[in-house]
Amino acid sequence: MPGVGQKSAQRIAFHLLRTSREDAERLAQAVLDVKDKLGLCEICNNISDTSSCLYCRDTSRDHTVICVIEEPPNIVPIEVTRQFNGVYHVLHGAISPLRGIGPEQLRIKSLLARLGTGNISEIILATNPTVEGEGTAVYLSRLLKPLGLKVTRIAMGIPVGSDLEFADEVTMTKSLENRREM
Amino acid sequence: MPGVGQKSAQRIAFHLLRTSREDAERLAQAVLDVKDKLGLCEICNNISDTSSCLYCRDTSRDHTVICVIEEPPNIVPIEVTRQFNGVYHVLHGAISPLRGIGPEQLRIKSLLARLGTGNISEIILATNPTVEGEGTAVYLSRLLKPLGLKVTRIAMGIPVGSDLEFADEVTMTKSLENRREM
Numbered sequence: 001m002p003g004v005g006q007k008s009a010q011r012i013a014f015h016l017l018r019t020s021r022e023d024a025e026r027l028a029q030a031v032l033d034v035k036d037k038l039g040l041c042e043i044c045n046n047i048s049d050t051s052s053c054l055y056c057r058d059t060s061r062d063h064t065v066i067c068v069i070e071e072p073p074n075i076v077p078i079e080v081t082r083q084f085n086g087v088y089h090v091l092h093g094a095i096s097p098l099r100g101i102g103p104e105q106l107r108i109k110s111l112l113a114r115l116g117t118g119n120i121s122e123i124i125l126a127t128n129p130t131v132e133g134e135g136t137a138v139y140l141s142r143l144l145k146p147l148g149l150k151v152t153r154i155a156m157g158i159p160v161g162s163d164l165e166f167a168d169e170v171t172m173t174k175s176l177e178n179r180r181e182m
Numbered sequence: 183m184p185g186v187g188q189k190s191a192q193r194i195a196f197h198l199l200r201t202s203r204e205d206a207e208r209l210a211q212a213v214l215d216v217k218d219k220l221g222l223c224e225i226c227n228n229i230s231d232t233s234s235c236l237y238c239r240d241t242s243r244d245h246t247v248i249c250v251i252e253e254p255p256n257i258v259p260i261e262v263t264r265q266f267n268g269v270y271h272v273l274h275g276a277i278s279p280l281r282g283i284g285p286e287q288l289r290i291k292s293l294l295a296r297l298g299t300g301n302i303s304e305i306i307l308a309t310n311p312t313v314e315g316e317g318t319a320v321y322l323s324r325l326l327k328p329l330g331l332k333v334t335r336i337a338m339g340i341p342v343g344s345d346l347e348f349a350d351e352v353t354m355t356k357s358l359e360n361r362r363e364m
Contacts, residue, residue, distance in 0.1 A: 069346070070346075073347060074346045074347065076347075077346050077347065077349050077351075077354045078346070078354060078358070080351050080354070081351055081354045081355040081358060083355050083358050083359065084358060124358070124361060125364065126346065126358075128344070128345050128346055129339075129340050129341070129342050129343065129344055130342075130343055130344075130345070137364070138364075141364040145364070150363065151363065151364045152361040152362060152363050152364060153361060153362055153364050154339065154340065154357045154358060154360075154361050155337050155338070155339030155340075155356065155357045155358075155359075155360035155361055155362065156337070156339045156340055156341070156342050156357075157311075157336065157337030157338045157339035157340075157341075157356075157357075157360070158311050158336065158337075158338055158339075158341070159311070159338070159339075159340070159341055159349075159350070159353045160311050160338050160350070160352040160353045160356055161311065161312055161350075161352070161353075162310070162311055162312075163310050163312070164251070164252075164256045164259050164260070164308065164310055165255060165256065165258075165259065167259050167341075168341070168342070168343075169259075169262050169263055170342040170343070171341045171342045171343075172259045172260060172262070172263045173263040173265050174337065174339075174342055175336045175337045175338075175339075176260070176263060176265050176266060176306070176308075176336060176337075177265065177337075178336075178337035178339070178360065178362060179306060179334040179335060179336050179337055180334060180335055180337065180360060181332065181333065181334050182307065182319070182320075182323040182327070182333045182334060182335050
């Protein structure tokens, strides 16, 4: 399991030995519940215990703005900003020819299906600023722009609170390229 | 001296004891040369051994674009990108009310003087993305925009190669705000 090495595993095992049978049963049930009760949202592919996730169900959110992300945990950093009130679409990966992951392995078909159903004002591509994430964003923009959609990409640049001195070459280049009029 | 602690100082002292008198003299002269021969460029306030620095002297550069930075070392990360072919203006600091540094302590007057002399197509504010650097950028944009100048700010966002997971709240907010159409 990620983050659990030999020492942590041993500590957990001894902890389980010390706990009551009921507590162990509750943990065992919780492990099974993850597999039995959690599935993917039928709309956005986010993890959900119902057929549509809490963002897709929320009528107070703007369903005309879709933020495309690689994995479900990527929703967290976007939500904590409280700046985004649209809905999400989880691709469950990024295009990576080296690892044999092509567009057909990602949840792109269900994204296209969503675009056909409603008025979409903007698609924000928030895949990671890595080679794979950037490639996926370029692929999606070439796919979506001919449909007449507004496609935007989150900004790459120097992190807030940092110093020019610590900026690597590629980030500094992006920061200059993406400069905005004040 | 920055970066030289007690141990390094001792090591340097013993190294000097071992070197020849001529080498010690050359080092001593180099130290004096820094004070005697280096000054500030009369145009952009960059460190220079002549009255105008190598960027201001270079006629192949675009003298209508001025990149405003806090300190002379900030030129390095911008130059390594090879994306910028304009000239610089070094403020020698940033506005910081807490440390008692106001606009009058910075080299802003000489910036305004430059604007009066030639055709300026763009001023890029590349002060650091810190509270002080951002405050200085806002101050300068309020000063320069009424003069009819195009004033831009370098982009803040997620560094290239990073992951949304590691983005702090403020940087993620900036990254969403500064998103660009693809």
